[in-house]
Amino acid sequence: MSAESGNLEKKDWTEAERLKLAAKLDAELDEYINSLEKKSYDEGWSEDRWQEEMEKHPFFMQKPPEPGDEISPLMEGLQQLKYGEDDNTPEELAANYKEDGNFNYKHRNYRLAILSYTEGIKTKCKDESLRAQLYNNRAASHFMLKNYRSCLNDCKMALKLQTNYPKALSRAAMCCYLTKNFEDCIELCNIYLTEHEFNSELSKILKNATLERKKQQREMRLKEMKEKKEEKEEDTLIEAIKQRGINIDLSNGHKSYELKDLEPQIPQLAQHRVKLDKRQRLIWPVMILYPETMQTDFIQSFHEDTPFMDQLEEIFEVPPPWDIGQRYIVPNLNVYFEGINKASVHKVDISRTLGTIIKQKQ
DSSP: OOTTTOOOOOOOOOHHHHHHHHHHHHHHHHHHHHHSOOOOOOSSOOTTTHHHHHHHSTTTOSSOOOTTOOOOHHHHHHHHHHHOTTTSOHHHHHHHHHHHHHHHHHTTOHHHHHHHHHHHHHTOOSOHHHHHHHHHHHHHHHHHTTOHHHHHHHHHHHHHHSTTOHHHHHHHHHHHHHTTOHHHHHHHHHHHHHHSOOOHHHHHHHHHHHHHHHHHHHHHHHHHHHHHHHHHHHHHHHHHHHHTTOOOOOTTOOSSOOGGGGOOOSGGGTTOOOEEOTTSOEEEEEEEEETTTTEEEEEEEEETTSBHHHHHHHHTSSOOTTOTTOOOOGGGOOEEEEOSSTTOEEEEOTTSBHHHHTTOOO
16 A cells, blocks of 8 residues: 555455465464353254144144143233233223134134133123124124023123114024023023014024924913913822721821822832722732741732732632742731831731721721
8 A cells, every 4th residue: 555645555465365264364363263161052843843843832832721731921921912901991801802712603613713712701891892793703602502591691691781682682592492481491592683674594594483382371271281280180089088988007207198108118019009990999009028038929909898808819810929838828827017107017807808807907
């Protein structure tokens, strides 16, 4: 360089000189790098866990974190921005939860959708239209899960906030139909079809609900008639027992008895309670014990006018397998009944009828 002129002198480099200079610069750079303090890089993703770490990153994750999962600081920050009460108004929070619920509903994650809509409702935002949408959308999720009663309750809440809400009205009508509440179904269908445009599906539901209500009312009338008839028959039966002066032992200590007190406690006779025949005569279930052989006979229909001997002759018309020596011959049999005092037994005159025997007061 010349101080006087101030102009740079250009040097012509040969190819050999350029290569020599490049080699020198590379050597100096390597020497500088090697002179730096050696530190291991431990803040990155390990080779065997890179996929797991990537899935934790909010930009790359394939599914939202489950409750209780550890989340990254970045995800925590994003959640705070979206769901933090300090960073959002109740209306903004409700809208965010509604957006999440709609996303889950679209992807058929109905239970997650219900959770999101519920959180939106909890914000207690003052926007009644938004709250009505949250209840309506939660109702839709319940409907898809066949939780019809929960769906109906949410529809009612939506209708309180927004009268004649068409989606809530139609879904409430369908829930009433599916739960056989045809009266309310008809009312809701009529409101919808009066206040809103024609809906062929609801019109069909209204028609079916009207038919089902008539069928339901007819079944209710028949049921009431049957219950009244059975009640009258029971009263007649109780009165017949009382008129005969039959001794009824009430172990519960009650002075009066109902028909349920006469229900047999033995499985073999459970379906054969005392009853009246067409001539208003009593037919009883009876159990006969044979202490010598520890055998039992169950007579499901023992007519009160039948002598005990006739019943025994029917039982032993064919000798039972356990009567090896054929000792059980009716004229030779002694029959006893247990008295009110459980420790006492009383001999029965087998020539007498069952109706006469059960009137005894022992």
